[in-house]
């Protein structure tokens with residue numbers, strides 16, 4: 695699954711796969727984070743409340759069929 699500029703491997707589906715938010719906007723700035731996730735590096739997202747940390751992870755997972763806990 696292509697998300698932004700990154701190929702993200704798809705999961706097999708899971709009860710905890712989030713719902714797709716069709717209004718969610720992927721920015722090119724997210725590509726570095728996605729690349730780190732795909733390469734299985736540990737990632738910490740830092741930002742003000744409402745900056746979009748949780749929704750980035752959820753919307754990547756929603757589109758690539760991975761569960762989120």
Ligand SMILES: Nc1ncnc2c1ncn2[C@@H]1O[C@H](COP(=O)(O)OP(=O)(O)OP(=O)(O)O)[C@@H](O)[C@H]1O
Nearest residue numbers: 717718719720741742743744745746747748749750
């Ligand atoms: N790129 C985006 N496109 C559309 N909506 C977005 C985007 N980024 C964030 N939002 C929306 O902004 C709101 C706040 O985002 P989110 O909950 O991800 O922030 P957060 O950084 O996890 O905040 P907190 O630190 O409080 O947990 C959500 O409703 C989310 O859907």
Ligand SMILES: [Mg+2]
Nearest residue numbers: 744747748749
């Ligand atoms: Mg959050």
